[in-house]
Amino acid sequence: MRTSDVPEVVIQRMPLYLRSLNDLAARGAKVVSSTALAHEVGVSSAQIRKDLSHFGEFGKQGLGYEVDYLRSQLERILQTDTQWHVLIVGAGALGHALINYRAFEHWNYYLSAVFDSDPAKVGQPIGHLTVQPMSELCNTIQERHVEIGILAIPAEAAQTVADELVHCGVRAILNYAPLHLVLPEDIRVSHIDPVASMQSMTYYL
Amino acid sequence: MRTSDVPEVVIQRMPLYLRSLNDLAARGAKVVSSTALAHEVGVSSAQIRKDLSHFGEFGKQGLGYEVDYLRSQLERILQTDTQWHVLIVGAGALGHALINYRAFEHWNYYLSAVFDSDPAKVGQPIGHLTVQPMSELCNTIQERHVEIGILAIPAEAAQTVADELVHCGVRAILNYAPLHLVLPEDIRVSHIDPVASMQSMTYYL
DNA sequence: GCGTGTGAAACAATTCACAGCG
DNA sequence: CGCTGTGAATTGTTTCACACGC
Numbered sequence: 001m002r003t004s005d006v007p008e009v010v011i012q013r014m015p016l017y018l019r020s021l022n023d024l025a026a027r028g029a030k031v032v033s034s035t036a037l038a039h040e041v042g043v044s045s046a047q048i049r050k051d052l053s054h055f056g057e058f059g060k061q062g063l064g065y066e067v068d069y070l071r072s073q074l075e076r077i078l079q080t081d082t083q084w085h086v087l088i089v090g091a092g093a094l095g096h097a098l099i100n101y102r103a104f105e106h107w108n109y110y111l112s113a114v115f116d117s118d119p120a121k122v123g124q125p126i127g128h129l130t131v132q133p134m135s136e137l138c139n140t141i142q143e144r145h146v147e148i149g150i151l152a153i154p155a156e157a158a159q160t161v162a163d164e165l166v167h168c169g170v171r172a173i174l175n176y177a178p179l180h181l182v183l184p185e186d187i188r189v190s191h192i193d194p195v196a197s198m199q200s201m202t203y204y205l
Numbered sequence: 206m207r208t209s210d211v212p213e214v215v216i217q218r219m220p221l222y223l224r225s226l227n228d229l230a231a232r233g234a235k236v237v238s239s240t241a242l243a244h245e246v247g248v249s250s251a252q253i254r255k256d257l258s259h260f261g262e263f264g265k266q267g268l269g270y271e272v273d274y275l276r277s278q279l280e281r282i283l284q285t286d287t288q289w290h291v292l293i294v295g296a297g298a299l300g301h302a303l304i305n306y307r308a309f310e311h312w313n314y315y316l317s318a319v320f321d322s323d324p325a326k327v328g329q330p331i332g333h334l335t336v337q338p339m340s341e342l343c344n345t346i347q348e349r350h351v352e353i354g355i356l357a358i359p360a361e362a363a364q365t366v367a368d369e370l371v372h373c374g375v376r377a378i379l380n381y382a383p384l385h386l387v388l389p390e391d392i393r394v395s396h397i398d399p400v401a402s403m404q405s406m407t408y409y410l
Numbered sequence: 411g412c413g414t415g416t417g418a419a420a421c422a423a424t425t426c427a428c429a430g431c432g
Numbered sequence: 433c434g435c436t437g438t439g440a441a442t443t444g445t446t447t448c449a450c451a452c453g454c
Binding site for chain 1: 376
């Protein structure tokens with residue numbers, strides 16, 4: 001199947017499947033049915049079968065899916081079997097938390113550098129990194145082949161910094177700043193906004 | 206319109222509209238058309254008009270929407286015009302970042318308490334809070350009328366703690382732990398998973 | 411028998427396009 | 433004339449239900 005005809009909602013569910021397969025493997029499961037996996041992930045079994053069918057036939061009729069095999073296939077599809085170089089812009093509390101978040105490295109996302117525009121923060125160590133000045137942004141992206149940027153800065157600066165990241169070669173941005181980034185179509189953007197999540201929930205309360 | 210017939214995707218977009226209206230107001234805009242707001246938010250103008258129509262008629266034909274009026278209506282709908290009491294479980298790097306994140310208070314989400322199961326962390330100050338032991342969870346929820354819980358703990362503990370939160374009266378959970386929580390239907394859950402967001406992006410790279 | 415993979419059917423969301431009103 | 437609000441049309445997503453193969 002070609003990239004362009006897999007719906008984006010499907011791509012967003014694939015990581016959930018991968019995560020559950022990982023958990024199942026850790027618990028010693030060798031085989032899993034779509035029904036069992038569905039229960040684990042919180043979706044319907046038909047949805048899992050349909051989603052996976054976009055990429056091939058991974059199961060065995062009457063049996064289910066081999067956990068290790070399906071996991072390796074999902075890792076290949078999501079490209080989590082190769083190393084990615086990531087940088088963070090913003091050395092505040094969020095930047096700290098992200099750098100200390102071990103799950104990134106566990107999933108092959110290596111935090112290569114952290115930047116901040118505040119001269120008082122430049123030079124400070126955070127985890128295994130040292131805060132660099134914004135002037136070194138482009139060089140670092142190109143020298144270390146950074147493909148992904150994380151924006152952990154206030155909204156005011158985010159569009160400008162995002163433009164710079166893209167200009168220097170970054171192709172995906174995880175945006176923690178509360179605004180809609182306008183970027184070229186071929187740049188992937190994911191947006192995390194805890195306040196928006198809260199507001200959606202309080203609607204129902 | 207009744208709650209139950211407004212699609213969930215619409216509810217998830219409402220906070221984006223509110224945020225942009227806030228920005229527009231800060232920039233001095235008095236009136237905004239669906240086209241202009243759409244540009245700001247990154248959706249189509251028809252979608253904005255359709256979404257808003259679920260809740261009433263807020264615009265003026267030939268003119269657009271009064272920024273302040275629409276904003277106040279969205280705040281009412283999302284219930285961001287009332288104070289909410291929030292607690293955090295997990296006093297790690299993420300817990301620190303969340304406590305220091307001023308946007309919560311700005312939007313009427315007051316962090317009332319932080320808990321951790323690690324005795325070494327109990328008693329430590331974080332921002333304006335002091336880390337409490339898990340044994341005080343239920344009492345605090347009930348005494349301070351906490352409606353929302355944030356899980357900033359490892360996946361292993363998350364289901365157990367979520368069950369406890371719900372048992373003690375919490376009605377919405379913002380879940381940072383990488384697993385699917387199984388909870389009663391009337392409990393709202395939002396899930397934030399940076400790794401899943403990354404994995405969806407690297408699919409396309 | 412069991413559970414996948416998949417067309418067909420049902421359902422949901424988005425876009426279109428325009429009547430209607432200020 | 434400009435822009436909202438909204439049915440109708442389109443497009444997209446999920447569920448159903450069953451043929452097929454282990």
